[in-house]
Amino acid sequence: MKGGTIIRTSAEDNKKGIRSVERALEIIETFSNRVREQTLVQIAQKTGLPLTTVHRNVQTLMKKGYLEQDERSGLYRPGMQFVRIGGMIIQGFDLVQKATPHLQRLAKMTEMNVNMSVYDNGESLCLVNIESFHNFGFEIKVGQRLPIYAGALSRLILAYLPEREFESLSDTFQTFTPITISQREELKKNIESIRIHGYAKSEGELQLGAVAYAAPIFNYEDKLEAGIAITGPEHFYTNKEKRDFYKKAILQTASDISKDMGYRKESRF
Incomplete structure (x- = not known):
């Protein structure tokens, strides 16, 4: 009726x-x-x-x-309509379910903002956001999209995508701050470095004063499943000991989630 x-x-x-x-x-x-x-x-x-x-x-x-x-x-x-149709789909997403406990521990350990994003049609799409109790004010919200070249998390994802995804990028990049990478050659060198070292870092690219580390999650097919990142103010990264701690924490968390997704190789981490 x-x-x-x-x-x-x-x-x-x-x-x-x-x-x-x-x-x-x-x-x-x-x-x-x-x-x-x-x-x-x-x-x-x-x-x-x-x-x-x-x-x-x-x-x-x-x-x-x-x-x-x-x-x-x-x-x-x-x-990605299968993910977009509602919060229940995202919360029920196998990756989110398996990753969230690890990401919560990472947030508690580092006191940083923690995010997890996936690749979606030329952009990174945030699936998880855990805000630090410090209330830094520069978190990425669930459902938010960012250009695939901007910031540590997006660029980390780009680095592990097929080369054609890089080649399809426009020659003109949107910039968020004066530090945002805006040249193809600089971007290419940066993603090559990410592939060599296994993680990404950005300073002030999306918001001035914010520093982020990002690491990849792989699945049982040895393919990129997602990227995770920790973000905090630059004064949290004041010395090498602190930087080494954050880098080790996010790499270990990415490794643990990858294992839960069926990834068994250890050489990447």
């Missing part, structure tokens, strides 16, 4: 509606942790649906954000 009017649908209409939903779900279910990107032909082969039907349904799913297409390869992959 809608607006006091009884809406009647025929059995045939109901059948068509149910079949449309079934087709959309069949397409979505062809993706998995091991098969994250596919062509239309591959989807059609797995579902047994006609290519034209797959194309029509995929276009609808893309409009709704449940699928997205890589501009370079043309391959289709699940979209």
Whole structure:
């Protein structure tokens, strides 16, 4: 009933509606942790649906954000709409559930702001934010997005993405402070350093006076799952002993979360 009017649908209409939903779900279910990107032909082969039907349904799913297409390869992959549809999805997200106890310990140990973000369509997307009791005032909120090159956490994620993600960046970078990296060559050198050392550091790039360390989380496929960061005022990093402590703490936390995500290699940390 809608607006006091009884809406009647025929059995045939109901059948068509149910079949449309079934087709959309069949397409979505062809993706998995091991098969994250596919062509239309591959989807059609797995579902047994006609290519034209797959194309029509995929276009609808893309409009709704449940699928997205890589501009370079043309391959289709699940979209972040699965994460965006509500706080319950984010809180139930396996990564968030496994990482949160470790991140809470890291926040208590360092007294810093702690964040965890993932890559989403050219940006970093924050999934976890634990604010320090010091109330520094420069935290990243859950759901907030940042350019993939700006700050330690975003740049850490960029460093472990395929090279094509770097190449797809615009030549013009948004700057948040005079210290924000704004040149491609400088950015390239920075992410190369991150890959060598296994962590990222930024000073005043998003907000003047804020210093951050970031480290990567890997999954059982040895692929980047997310990045985590601790952020605090520059006077918290006054000596080498303090800096070494923060760096060791975040690297160990990233290693512990990676193990919980099925990662077994030790060489990265």
